[in-house]
Amino acid sequence: xxxxxxxxxxxxxxxxxxxxxxxxxxxxxxxxxxxxxxxxxxxxxxxxxxxxxxxxxxxxxxxxxxxxxxxxxxxxxxxxxxxxxxxxxxxxxxxxxxxxxxxxxxxxxxxxxxxxxxxxxxxxxxxxxxxxxxxxxxxxxxxxxxxxxxxxxxxxxxxxxxxxxxxxxxxxxxxxxxxxxxxxxxxxxxxxxxxxxxxxxxxxxxxxxxxxxxxxxxxxxxxxxxxxxxxxxxxxxxxxxxxxxxxxxxxxxxxxxxxxxxxxxxxxxxxxxxxxxxxxxxxxxxxxxxxxxx
Numbered sequence: 001x002x003x004x005x006x007x008x009x010x011x012x013x014x015x016x017x018x019x020x021x022x023x024x025x026x027x028x029x030x031x032x033x034x035x036x037x038x039x040x041x042x043x044x045x046x047x048x049x050x051x052x053x054x055x056x057x058x059x060x061x062x063x064x065x066x067x068x069x070x071x072x073x074x075x076x077x078x079x080x081x082x083x084x085x086x087x088x089x090x091x092x093x094x095x096x097x098x099x100x101x102x103x104x105x106x107x108x109x110x111x112x113x114x115x116x117x118x119x120x121x122x123x124x125x126x127x128x129x130x131x132x133x134x135x136x137x138x139x140x141x142x143x144x145x146x147x148x149x150x151x152x153x154x155x156x157x158x159x160x161x162x163x164x165x166x167x168x169x170x171x172x173x174x175x176x177x178x179x180x181x182x183x184x185x186x187x188x189x190x191x192x193x194x195x196x197x198x199x200x201x202x203x204x205x206x207x208x209x210x211x212x213x214x215x216x217x218x219x220x221x222x223x224x225x226x227x228x229x230x231x232x233x234x235x236x237x238x239x240x241x242x243x244x245x246x247x248x249x250x251x252x253x254x255x256x257x258x259x260x261x262x263x264x265x266x267x268x269x270x271x272x273x274x275x276x277x278x279x280x281x282x283x284x285x286x287x288x289x290x291x292x293x294x
Contacts, residue, residue, distance in 0.1 A: 023270075023274050024259060024262065024270065024274075025262070027189060027259075027260070027273075027274070027277055028260055028262060031185045031188055031189060031207075031208060031260065032185070032207065032208035033185045033208055033209075033210060033260045033261065034208070035261045035262050036261070037209070037213050037216065037217075039213075039216045039217045039219070039220035040220055042209075042213070042217055043078065043081075043217055043220065043221065046078050046205050046206075047078050047081040047082050047085065048082075048085070049205060050062070050078055050079055050081075050082035050180075050203065050205050051082040051083075051085040051086050053178070053203055054082060054083075054086050054091070054093060054178065055086060055089065055091060057178060059093070059176050059177060059178055060092070060093050060094070060175055060176040060177055061083060061093040061094045061095055061096065061175070061176075061177050061178070062079045062082075062083070062093075062095050062096070062177055062178050062179075062180050062203075063095075063096040063097075063098060063168050063171050063172045063175070063177040063178070063179055063180065064076050064079055064095065064096070064097055064098065064168075064179075064180040064182075065097075065098045065099075065100050065164055065165075065168055065182075065198075066097045066098065066099060066111055066114050066115050066118070067111055067114075067235070068107050068108075068109075068110030068111035068112075068113070068114045068227070068230070069110075069114075069230060069232055069233070070211070070214055070215060070218060070227070070228070070230065070232060071182035071184060071206060071214065071232075072114065072182050073114045073117065073118065073218065073223060073227055074182075074206060074214050074217060074218055074221075075180050075181075075182045075205055075206055076095070076097065076114065076115075076117075076118035076180075077117070077118055077121045077218075077221055077223075078205050079095055079118075079180055079205070080095050080118050080119070080121040080122040080126065081121050081122065083095050083122050083124060084121075084122045084123055084124070087123070087124055094124050094125065094126065094127055095118070095122070095124075095126050095127070096126070096127045096128075096129060096171055096175060096177060097115050097118060097126055097127070097128050097129065098128075098129045098130075098131065098167065098168055098171065099111050099112075099115070099128075099129070099130045099131070100131055100132075100133050100163075100164045100167060100168075101130075101132055101133070101134075102132070102133055102134050102137060102160055103132065103134045106235075106241065106242060107235075107242070110226070110227060110230060113224060113226070113227060114227060115128060117223055117224060117227065121221075127175075129171060131167055133160065133163045133164055133167060136163045136166070136167070137156070137159050137160050137163050140159060141156055141159060153237050153238050153239045153240075154237070156238065157194075157234075157236030157237050157238075158194045158197060158236070160197075160236050161193075161194035161197030161198050161234075161236060162194060162196055162197040164197065164198070165179070165196070165197050165198060165200045165201075172202075178202040178203055179200075179201045179202045179203075180201060180202070180203055180204075180205065181198065181199070181200070181201025181202075181203065181204045181206075182198065182201075182204075182206060183198065183199055183201070183204050183206065183207065184206040184207065184208075184209045184210065184211065184214060185207070185208055185209055185210045185260055186210045186211045186253055186256045186257060186260065188207075188284060189256060189259075189260060189273060189276070189277055190249055190251065190256065190273060190276045190277065190280070191276055191277070191279065191280020191283050191284075192234075192245065192248075192249060193283065194236075195282075195283045199283060210253075210256065210257040210260045210261065211232070211253040211256070211257055212253070212254070212257040212261075213257075215228065231244050232244065232245040232246070232253065233245055234248070250272070251269065251272060251273065255269050255273075256273060259273050
């Protein structure tokens with residue numbers, strides 16, 4: 001395609017713009033993003049997806065880490081609704097929620113409100129866990145630094161994310177549960193997740209949604225305004241607690257969402273998204289295995 005464009009001697013700027021649009025469509029297709037959604041219909045489809053998989057797996061329910069942010073709140077409500085469907089079908093199952101603070105959590109009240117909101121979407125009780133991950137994070141960080149390794153605040157943040165997922169899988173093992181992930185298209189496109197941390201899970205009910213679409217679903221579910229409009233933050237950095245995602249990304253979610261909906265965005269913004277997408281491709285891949293035919 002690019003060869004034919006060059007043969008037509010198109011200006012370099014136009015060639016770049018055409019390439020960017022092709023790359024945009026490639027990313028949209030890879031992540032399965034639709035330009036528009038019907039929130040109620042999407043809620044029903046994704047609830048059924050969770051319920052069907054739990055029925056096939058024959059396990060005892062789901063486990064979900066709840067931060068108080070939009071993504072875990074939406075995943076929790078969908079999961080609790082799925083539990084309700086499975087129990088109506090005769091399956092004995094329940095949802096386990098986990099608060100996983102690193103020491104004191106500044107927005108703990110939001111996390112607690114999120115759990116209460118999730119509980120209201122089902123008829124069965126939710127089993128709640130509250131586990132401080134600080135000891136499990138500080139121990140390896142101390143050991144690595146004693147070995148002379150320069151463990152930055154960023155690397156420590158990734159250790160926090162992996163510790164949270166490790167703890168969720170421990171609970172999953174104890175009770176026979178599926179671990180629910182909260183990754184969505186806006187995070188996936190930019191690689192804004194920790195590999196084998198919050199990017200690790202058994203099931204991803206938000207896959208293919210951008211941030212705006214997830215918020216529209218929460219709005220349709222009539223969640224508390226405080227949670228609906230909360231500023232997104234991964235909150236993994238000691239040096240910058242509660243730093244907004246958009247500050248860390250250097251991109252707004254509106255720009256990322258526009259891009260993923262196939263809208264025209266500023267060339268520099270599109271280039272930044274695409275550079276992040278290419279650079280973080282390894283995070284979206286399963287481990288690469290050797291094949292004898294290679």
